[in-house]
């Protein structure tokens with residue numbers, strides 16, 4: 024099978040570019056810890072309210088962990104608890120969420136906080152809130168007729 | 182003048198009719214677009230928390 | 231020697247079977263286009279749906295009818311035509327199996343459509359559990375898949391017959407490509423069939439209480455990514471084989487075309503996790519592995535880009551073009567059979583680039599479930615693929631109905647293509663931009679409690695409405711063209727363009743026809759990419775989820 028010289032040049036360039044992309048992503052994910060949210064913990068979706076973490080949604084200071092706060096959300100058609108929350112600027116926070124009914128999204132506009140929230144599973148992401156502002160939390164996975172009304176607000180304050 | 186014309190004639194003759202120069206440039210334009218978009222979104226990712 | 235079985239014309243009886251598929255496809259285009267128009271209008275904030283119709287009911291119609299019905303029916307019809315043309319007329323038995331498949335798919339479509347219209351299935355075309363639709367909806371989708379297997383069988387049988395009759399010969403390129411796509415489809419649909427038959431049907435019938443959400447989603451996306459390649463490969467068939475003939479040129483390389491199709495078969499399936507990058511329950515190392523495999527499937531598309539440009543440049547130079555880009559001027563821009571698919575090819579440049587961004591592991595957090603994604607696949611499937619399908623229809627429909635594409639209709643067809651390009655630039659461009667700002671997909675108009683960020687998205691939604699309205703006009707034009715070509719255009723002969731390879735002596739290596747080998751590697755790759763994370767999903771499963779009807 025014959026391949027034109029220019030096609031070889033093009034494919035070498037293309038494959039190299041893809042390898043560079045993958046290396047950047049791989050180093051960022053595996054060495055710097057920027058993995059996409061992939062929590063492996065589970066919870067009984069009918070007993071969310073009794074669960075240690077989800078009993079009291081909202082922001083909590085924690086000690087002795089890699090992060091300073093835990094910000095817990097419970098998603099349910101068509102609302103998040105808490106409906107609004109303040110986070111101090113510069114706080115390193117683990118955002119934790121689960122759903123009591125169907126699949127929801129958890130997207131925070133203008134940030135990298137974006138994860139699926141599924142009944143039975145716990146979703147987590149760790150980030151440092153390093154810019155002041157009001158960030159809209161919204162459901163970005165279809166969950167029913169009130170899907171587009173499902174919001175919360177994170178206020179990053181000094 | 183006539184000479185010059187003749188010269189340019191032969192030059193186009195020489196240009197290989199099976200050349201794929203344009204193809205190479207075109208695909209590299211595509212490659213450039215892919216890289217720019219990717220790098221752009223990657224920086225957006227880095228910039229956001 | 232390859233021409234022995236090349237039919238000059240697709241047989242009348244096969245033509246009828248193909249046209250049956252096309253009727254359904256174009257009815258779907260009408261219904262889905264109307265839904266699309268309503269969506270952009272609602273999302274602009276200036277219009278409300280009358281009579282208590284829900285936005286998400288309309289969106290379910292749009293996704294099912296365009297994403298599943300239009301595509302599947304058109305592709306099945308197109309592949310039947312390509313095989314009948316290049317491998318020979320179907321036997322009566324093969325054709326009967328094709329008709330049975332067609333009717334099973336059609337019954338399934340009607341069943342699913344009725345449930346959506348009764349508002350019993352507003353679950354969108356991805357039907358993620360635990361939203362629970364009426365069981366007839368799931369049954370209908372099952373029938374569509376089963377019917378497509380029957381139509382696929384027709385293609386496989388014909389291929390096998392051709393190989394028996396021509397031992398030691400590589401199969402005709404179009405037949406080969408149709409076969410690869412059919413096999414990929416069958417391997418992929420096993421996943422969706424499994425979740426529907428084993429999980430969702432019993433659950434929606436009330437036979438079991440709960441459903442394992444993680445497993446269902448994983449089975450769905452095992453199917454969902456190859457689904458998009460199932461849409462794309464027929465467009466590639468037209469680009470590789472038909473477009474060269476239409477412009478008067480040659481196929482750049484028969485063997486490289488076959489190789490890229492084999493690569494698609496191997497790498498299209500074990501990559502479904504790139505749709506599940508942000509979900510719990512799957513170890514990120516396995517996600518990354520599938521990201522790597524996803525990047526491998528970019529390579530055959532890079533090859534395709536080169537082949538297409540090379541075909542165009544070689545043709546232009548053979549016509550005396552000089553300079554770096556002189557060949558562009560030699561292309562037949564006035565011929566809608568070329569220009570409309572060409573717009574599709576151009577759209578595939580930003581579409582493919584966007585796809586690489588989407589699949590980039592943690593970078594998916596920037597775009598996942600934002601309207602950027604909607605912008606992305608309106609470039610891939612709703613421009614690159616459908617404009618190619620439209621371009622194919624301009625000659626295939628009159629070829630099958632014994633009519634001619636007139637000058638006037640050709641002109642309308644060009645306008646249709648330009649309108650699509652303009653409309654989609656507005657709609658998809660605005661979607662990409664709003665998506666980067668965080669605007670969600672699959673969402674009716676909302677002010678999000680007056681949030682400042684959400685206010686910024688509204689101008690983009692207006693731009694989408696402008697673009698979407700232009701697209702709707704293009705759809706009406708296309709339907710007019712289709713009806714003309716099917717029923718009213720003057721009688722005549724329209725060519726079925728099948729290109730010849732530039733290098734006729736180079737015989738395609740027979741290893742490409744070794745299906746034990748390729749299907750074997752396909753299965754191994756799937757097992758490699760999926761076995762361990764899938765077992766983990768089952769072993770570490772949370773208590774199952776009950777069904778909900780929240781619309």
Ligand code: HEM
Nearest residue numbers: 263266267269293296297354355612671672673698701702
């Ligand atoms: C008049 C032309 C079209 C318009 C105005 C249009 C508009 C839209 C809009 C606004 C959405 C997103 C709605 C939302 O996320 O809330 C959408 C979704 C979608 N469109 Fe289109 N579209 C058109 C044509 C097409 C075509 C031709 C196809 C496929 C061949 C297509 C396939 C889809 C699919 C699969 C979805 C996703 C549905 C979902 O997320 O559940 N569209 N369309």
Ligand SMILES: [Cu+2]
Nearest residue numbers: 162164166170
């Ligand atoms: Cu939602």
Ligand SMILES: [Cu+2]
Nearest residue numbers: 454455504505
């Ligand atoms: Cu995909």
